[in-house]
Amino acid sequence: MIGRELITYPDQRLFAEAVAARTLLTMNEVLGSPDRERVDVAVTGGSDGTAILEAIGASPLLDVVDWRRVHIWWGDERFVPADSDERNERQARDALFDRLVAGGRMDDAQIHAMPADTRTEQERAHATKEETRDALRHAAAVYQSELVGELGQAAAMDVMMFGVGPDGHFASLFPDHKELLIDDPDILVAGLDDSPKPPPTRLTFTVPMITRTEYLWICGSRAAKADAMLGTFTHERDPHWPASFADARRQLLWIGDEASTSRLRA
Numbered sequence: 001m002i003g004r005e006l007i008t009y010p011d012q013r014l015f016a017e018a019v020a021a022r023t024l025l026t027m028n029e030v031l032g033s034p035d036r037e038r039v040d041v042a043v044t045g046g047s048d049g050t051a052i053l054e055a056i057g058a059s060p061l062l063d064v065v066d067w068r069r070v071h072i073w074w075g076d077e078r079f080v081p082a083d084s085d086e087r088n089e090r091q092a093r094d095a096l097f098d099r100l101v102a103g104g105r106m107d108d109a110q111i112h113a114m115p116a117d118t119r120t121e122q123e124r125a126h127a128t129k130e131e132t133r134d135a136l137r138h139a140a141a142v143y144q145s146e147l148v149g150e151l152g153q154a155a156a157m158d159v160m161m162f163g164v165g166p167d168g169h170f171a172s173l174f175p176d177h178k179e180l181l182i183d184d185p186d187i188l189v190a191g192l193d194d195s196p197k198p199p200p201t202r203l204t205f206t207v208p209m210i211t212r213t214e215y216l217w218i219c220g221s222r223a224a225k226a227d228a229m230l231g232t233f234t235h236e237r238d239p240h241w242p243a244s245f246a247d248a249r250r251q252l253l254w255i256g257d258e259a260s261t262s263r264l265r266a
């Protein structure tokens with residue numbers, strides 16, 4: 001495992017602005033490497049993920065990045081219909097990407113959302129457990145094919161940012177759930193139908209996909225995340241603390257505010 005570092009900002013606003021600036025500068029640095037055509041970034045949902053995307057949109061550094069060379073992916077998604085407000089994609093588009101596309105900075109084809117549940121309400125309501133699992137397996141395979149089609153067999157992100165839940169989950173990898181233990185390097189995306197946080201059906205990057213990232217940041221602000229920041233930062237590959245499985249090739253950071261990192265600094 002690569003060494004981990006903890007960074008603390010005074011409050012949630014400065015935390016979001018700082019992660020936004022770090023993301024933009026890192027994307028620009030990656031794009032500056034010789035022979036580099038594109039940068040691939042996986043974003044996250046939830047309160048911190050959305051605050052960071054809003055801060056990217058408001059950042060004075062927004063245009064240091066050549067957005068025509070940026071590809072956006074998701075580390076996890078709620079497997080619900082495409083128009084559901086629960087979609088991480090919907091929240092991220094509202095917070096940032098719709099504006100970048102409408103303003104001509106990016107093309108919609110650069111935004112790689114995870115598949116939505118295309119079944120009708122009736123089909124979903126009457127589906128057996130096995131039918132729902134089949135739908136999830138199919139959706140996971142579709143996203144994996146898109147990753148491999150775009151980035152090759154060794155598909156990897158340059159930058160991944162994750163929120164951390166109060167229970168220590170990251171992506172849709174939950175405490176003591178079997179998807180967390182997938183270690184087959186050929187399985188990049190998995191589905192689950194028993195998420196303890198609603199909705200129960202979700203898609204998620206697996207640990208092998210996550211840990212081949214260059215820059216990886218676990219982001220959690222506010223007091224509600226204090227236990228999770230402590231538990232995930234101070235354990236390694238502990239199934240009770242999913243984000244403790246985080247690893248990266250170049251940089252691995254836990255980023256919080258004073259309230260969320262209070263127990264780590266005590």
Ligand SMILES: O=C1O[C@H](COP(=O)(O)O)[C@@H](O)[C@H](O)[C@H]1O
Pocket residue numbers: 044045046047048049076077078088162163164165166170171172197
């Ligand atoms: O359900 C999810 O939760 C986590 C954390 O969300 P938060 O609101 O507690 O910050 C999020 O990172 C993940 O993408 C999302 O699907």
